[in-house]
Amino acid sequence: MSKLLIAGNWKMNNTVEAAEQLVRAIEENLESTIDVEVILCPPFTSLSKVAELTNKNSIKVGAQNVYHEQKGAFTGEISPEMIKELCEYVIIGHSERRLILGETNKIVNMKITAAINKGLNIILCVGETLEQRERGKTQEIIREQLTQSLSDIQRIENITIAYEPVWAIGTGISASTMDCKNGIETIRSILQEMYGELTAQSTKILYGGSVNPQNIEALLREAGIDGGLIGGASLNAESFVSIINKSNIFSQKTGSND
Numbered sequence: 001m002s003k004l005l006i007a008g009n010w011k012m013n014n015t016v017e018a019a020e021q022l023v024r025a026i027e028e029n030l031e032s033t034i035d036v037e038v039i040l041c042p043p044f045t046s047l048s049k050v051a052e053l054t055n056k057n058s059i060k061v062g063a064q065n066v067y068h069e070q071k072g073a074f075t076g077e078i079s080p081e082m083i084k085e086l087c088e089y090v091i092i093g094h095s096e097r098r099l100i101l102g103e104t105n106k107i108v109n110m111k112i113t114a115a116i117n118k119g120l121n122i123i124l125c126v127g128e129t130l131e132q133r134e135r136g137k138t139q140e141i142i143r144e145q146l147t148q149s150l151s152d153i154q155r156i157e158n159i160t161i162a163y164e165p166v167w168a169i170g171t172g173i174s175a176s177t178m179d180c181k182n183g184i185e186t187i188r189s190i191l192q193e194m195y196g197e198l199t200a201q202s203t204k205i206l207y208g209g210s211v212n213p214q215n216i217e218a219l220l221r222e223a224g225i226d227g228g229l230i231g232g233a234s235l236n237a238e239s240f241v242s243i244i245n246k247s248n249i250f251s252q253k254t255g256s257n258d
């Protein structure tokens with residue numbers, strides 16, 4: 001199995017100055033021998049600063065969004081070509097973009113295609129809303145999001161999937177390990193149908209939604225996740241580093257990195 005991955009999604013938080021303080025605090029507290037892949041996803045405005053400050057061996061950088069064209073008259077947008085200069089990763093299809101900014105699976109698909117063309121690594125978010133869950137539509141929604149977002153994408157070596165049930169994001173109520181496990185298994189079986197067993201098994205699937213230092217270990221142990229996409233708890237160096245350390249201890253115990 002490959003390394004566990006812990007990504008911090010800062011969302012619309014932190015000025016450049018605050019970003020600098022947070023990165024320094026994380027780096028000071030992070031052990032040098034950590035065997036977990038760590039990614040920080042600051043807002044566009046801090047990408048350059050965070051990229052400059054991070055030690056590429058232990059922390060990688062990602063953007064939270066990208067446009068689907070490389071350049072041109074698209075006021076306010078940022079292209080894969082532009083972020084490629086600053087980072088290796090990009091989050092695409094986060095539920096906040098889908099729900100607040102109206103991103104459809106078609107748009108998500110265009111963004112993935114454009115980002116892959118520039119050699120970026122992608123964290124693709126999928127997950128059902130509370131209403132969809134209550135109507136028993138969880139699996140259907142995950143299938144729709146995955147198949148449409150990955151339509152015509154032939155290879156997914158550079159794509160990590162994040163299962164992020166919308167009802168668990170920022171609510172302080174994480175999915176139970178059982179709900180999380182079910183979501184991960186649904187994603188893996190759809191990937192298997194689409195890309196075959198080998199690819200399905202080797203694709204990293206993260207969980208996101210109120211992950212914190214208290215619940216990360218159970219999620220890793222019982223839900224079979226390959227890491228986490230962390231929102232709120234990534235804004236505090238102590239809790240973010242604690243999540244990383246616990247993941248590191250888990251992977252040493254279980255030999256996840258062999």
Ligand code: PGA
Pocket residue numbers: 009164168169170171172208209210211229230231232233
């Ligand atoms: P949260 O956010 O950890 O604050 O729930 C996760 C996410 O939206 O990626």
